[in-house]
Amino acid sequence: MPRLLSVNVGLPRDVTWNGKTVRTSVWKSPVSGRRMVRKLDIDGDAQADLAGHGGEQRAVFVYQMDSYHYWQSFLDRSDFTFGQFGENFTVEGLLDSEVCVGDSASSSPATLCTTNAACTSATPLPRAEKIGSRRWTGRTMS
Numbered sequence: 001m002p003r004l005l006s007v008n009v010g011l012p013r014d015v016t017w018n019g020k021t022v023r024t025s026v027w028k029s030p031v032s033g034r035r036m037v038r039k040l041d042i043d044g045d046a047q048a049d050l051a052g053h054g055g056e057q058r059a060v061f062v063y064q065m066d067s068y069h070y071w072q073s074f075l076d077r078s079d080f081t082f083g084q085f086g087e088n089f090t091v092e093g094l095l096d097s098e099v100c101v102g103d104s105a106s107s108s109p110a111t112l113c114t115t116n117a118a119c120t121s122a123t124p125l126p127r128a129e130k131i132g133s134r135r136w137t138g139r140t141m142s
Helices: 065-074 124-131 134-139
Strands: 003-009 013-017 020-024 029-031 062-064 089-092 104-107 110-113
Touching: 062 065, 065 089
Parallel strands: 062 089
Antiparallel strands: 003 029, 003 089, 013 020, 104 110
């Protein structure tokens, strides 16, 4: 049974990557209480690049705990926190191999539909900066 572990939000910020400034919203932090999911985002959250990985069809980014465990093992890390990968919802029980485009999940009154089955954002570099490892970027796909 799928379970929501954390709701994470964050606002765009500029980071330096290889001498260039990149605008990203990958820095997310867990919040308590309820948050309204809107057409383009969640209250308290904003997307830096609506063309690359935002907009109505990608308003909420979901990441599952099995992937957390994989990356912790691969990168030999144990310090990851919810929102580490820039996700809005950290979940368990929604395996990548079992979720398909068109699937939906409902928690009254909201219904969310899977519209993009990407493993990561189209721009992994800011996420690698946050995670602190370039080893991560070569192992992901968008």
